[in-house]
Amino acid sequence: MTALVAFGTALATFGFMEFWAWFMHKYVQHGPLWFLHRSHHVRHPHSVERNDLFFLIYGGISAALFITGDNGGRWWFWVGVGIASYGAVYFFVHDVLIHGRLRFWKKSKNTYLRALNMAHKTHHKTAGRDGSAEFGLLWVSPKYLELARKQSKKPAGKIRNLEQ
Template sequence: MTAFAALGITLATFGFMEFWAWFMHKYVQHGPLWFLHRSHHVRHPHPVERNDLFFLIYGAISAALFITGDNGARWWFWVGVGIAAYGTVYFFVHDVLIHGRLRFWKKSDNTYLRALNMAHKTHHKTQGRDGSAEFGLLWVSPKYLELARKRRQKLKSEKMKTGSEMGPG
């Protein structure tokens, strides 16, 4: 397999995983597998939740593709790489940045990451199975990008105003 083909399969899989995660979240996790996902929508003192089983499921699928993929010679090895890459990004963005499950990455001032956070907060406004919105991870509705831009501009202008009032004069 050429490096170009391997990269193409990996990137296509990564992109597909965003759609797949949205679909599974909306129609399966908020549907028949709500009994597992519900733990993610309620506050609890535990570091691990039933919802984490989804991470194990996708990790197992990715591992199986690695193991049977003949060290990259077979196309499905690179599908496994794409799934693993998406899972890694998902972990850092969703679990670390948004939910703070590990405390080494504080909230970001980046407009895109703030928009992601806003969309996710909207999703968690409901604790039940029905009535949620915003099921994706990396794709953000334009309205949240606009809100994040406006909030950032407002914070900048407040900082400038406060900074100029405190200067020599």
């Protein structure tokens, strides 16, 4: 397998994972697996929640693809790279930046990251299984990008706190 095909496979898998995460979040996590995902929609004092099991599931799939992928000789190894890469970005963006599970990043002036935070806050306005919106992670609706642009033009004291 050439390096270009390997990179392309990992990149295509990463891109597909954004759609897959949206689909699973909307139809499975807010559907039959709500009993696991619910922990993410309620405030609690725990650093670990049932919802974290989804991370273990995808980590296990990725690990299995690595282990059986002949150190990069098989195409599915690179699918595992794409899944693991998306998982790492998901953890950093969702758990660290948005939810502050590791408190080393407080605020961002970046329009995209602020829009992402707004969209996620919209998702969490509903604590129940039904009625949520904005199920994706990295794709942001243009309306949130526009709101973030408008807020960034306000004087510093007028920007409302977007952190959870």
